[in-house]
Amino acid sequence: DGGITQSPKYLFRKEGQNVTLSCEQNLNHDAMYWYRQDPGQGLRLIYYSQIVNDFQKGDIAEGYSVSREKKESFPLTVTSAQKNPTAFYLCASKTSEAGTDTQYFGPGTRLTVL
Amino acid sequence: SQQGEEDPQALSIQEGENATMNCSYKTSINNLQWYRQNSGRGLVHLILIRSNEREKHSGRLRVTLDTSKKSSSLLITASRAADTASYFCATPFVRQLTFGSGTQLTVLP
Numbered sequence: 001d002g003g004i005t006q007s008p009k010y011l012f013r014k015e016g017q018n019v020t021l022s023c024e025q026n027l028n029h030d031a032m033y034w035y036r037q038d039p040g041q042g043l044r045l046i047y048y049s050q051i052v053n054d055f056q057k058g059d060i061a062e063g064y065s066v067s068r069e070k071k072e073s074f075p076l077t078v079t080s081a082q083k084n085p086t087a088f089y090l091c092a093s094k095t096s097e098a099g100t101d102t103q104y105f106g107p108g109t110r111l112t113v114l
Numbered sequence: 115s116q117q118g119e120e121d122p123q124a125l126s127i128q129e130g131e132n133a134t135m136n137c138s139y140k141t142s143i144n145n146l147q148w149y150r151q152n153s154g155r156g157l158v159h160l161i162l163i164r165s166n167e168r169e170k171h172s173g174r175l176r177v178t179l180d181t182s183k184k185s186s187s188l189l190i191t192a193s194r195a196a197d198t199a200s201y202f203c204a205t206p207f208v209r210q211l212t213f214g215s216g217t218q219l220t221v222l223p
Binding site: 006031033035040041042043045048050058088090092099101102103104105106107108110 | 144145147149156157158159162202204206209210211212213215216218
């Protein structure tokens with residue numbers, strides 16, 4: 001059963017805490033992405049990784065950090081420096097084959113700051 | 115960064131009617147994609163149309179692309195209640211996809 005999974009589905013954070021969102025894929029995709037979605041809005045890119053041990057900042061990277069130690073995994077840490085982290089977080093992956101732009105999305109994690 | 119913008123922001127129709135959503139973008143593209151998002155879920159890829167294509171069909175979906183106007187439309191024919199979702203267009207930009215803010219489609223039974 002191939003796909004991309006995210007955990008947990010719901011996450012609650014107290015102010016000042018760091019939390020880590022998990023993203024795992026078994027699609028053998030090289031590229032992985034993290035997006036943030038606020039209510040009624042589109043997706044904004046936080047970080048992306050084209051290959052293991054390499055990642056780049058997206059449009060809204062401040063207050064977030066990532067790692068890419070394994071091809072299958074791309075965890076996102078929401079740090080205390082992110083002042084308004086309550087949002088829906090989506091992870092996606094994509095093959096690196098030339099001319100292929102379609103991304104495959106996980107089910108998302110909803111983060112709420114208490 | 116370039117970004118697609120969907121129009122209308124919200125659309126409400128009766129089951130069986132057709133739904134049309136539009137997307138405008140800013141710069142030249144190689145392709146344009148449409149995705150669907152059910153409430154509280156991840157996005158699902160629907161269809162990709164390349165810049166040298168003017169129209170593409172997939173089941174009840176029909177996508178058009180007008181590169182001279184930098185616009186695309188998504189038509190869903192004979193809509194069903196299960197089509198209720200948000201629909202996003204996405205365009206590739208420097209190894210990324212940029213998404214519009216979406217059209218919320220509600221299909222009433």
